[in-house]
Amino acid sequence: MFRAIRIHAYGGPEVLKLETLPTPVPGTGEILIRQEAMGVNFIDTYFRKGLYKLPTLPAILGMEGAGVIEAVGADVTDMAPGDRVAYPTALGGYAEVRTIAADRVVPLPPFISSDVAAGVMLRGLTVHALLREVYDVKPGETILVYAAAGGVGLLMCQWGRHLGARVIGVVSTEEKAELARQNGAADVLIGHDNLPARVRKLTDGAMVPVVYDSIGKDTFVASLDCLAPRGLMVSYGNASGEVTGMSVGMLATRGSLYLTRPGLTTYIAQRSALLKGAEELFGLIGQGVLSVRIGQRFALADAADAHRALEARVTTGSTILLP
Structure with a gap:
């Protein structure tokens, strides 16, 4: 069993409910991640309010996270339990564990912590797309x-x-x-x-x-x-x-x-583009060009408070949830 934040209807932060669910099993091409940190982003509030429609309800919100692989499904040959990974755009992030398509995660270098990864994957790759792809800043x-x-x-x-x-x-x-x-x-x-x-x-x-x-x-x-x-x-x-x-x-x-x-998913739809963007992002962090500010940390159970802070515009830097 694992804990997750789900919504059963669209609405305000109060619709975010902490629930206990059966642990999923990774399918073909998937991995199971034990999450160590999860990102909170404005897009999560759009899904919560129904501005962006979810495929089904109830649903687990959250697009971004980082952790350690616990199990791999069939046809996953380039990853193994114990590997550290992170992802930027896959619904289901507000959870202690989750399954995800293996081609949607990137390996984490030793100098990138799970907290930093959860605070930078979606935002950092968004910035990469905005400054290098949507418009090539000179x-x-x-x-x-x-x-x-x-x-x-x-x-x-x-x-x-x-x-x-x-x-x-x-x-x-x-x-x-x-x-x-x-x-x-x-x-x-x-x-x-x-x-x-x-x-x-x-x-x-x-x-x-x-x-x-x-x-x-x-x-x-x-x-x-x-x-x-x-x-x-x-x-x-x-x-x-x-x-x-x-x-x-x-x-x-x-x-x-x-x-x-623009939407980030378009710009990283190909795995090669996802890996290229992550490599450039991690490289600039490693060089000290980019510094990731984790302005707020909330417990997973307090996801509603994280949404309230974000929507009140009282946050700075990145906001993450911790299991």
């Missing part, structure tokens, strides 16, 4: 990053600086602003009011070639107005709600802009 460019003191944001500040970019971060408090500066943001703006005007001032009227917006509904139009002609709007989150009802004409009138709504 030295000397200026980029605008929302939620710059969050788990993704801090990594974007660090990685952007490493790539030679000038990072303008957007945060909600002076405390978070200082954290963003410490992690590589050249300039930090507090709050969303008059954002385009403030970006115009910082860039001497040039605006930015790319905006990374994880907020969604409340900031969408302002983000478009921060872009230079033919700039790219990267809308990759819905912290304030889903963006709906826009007209594509908004892109034309603001300078022939581009808009994308």
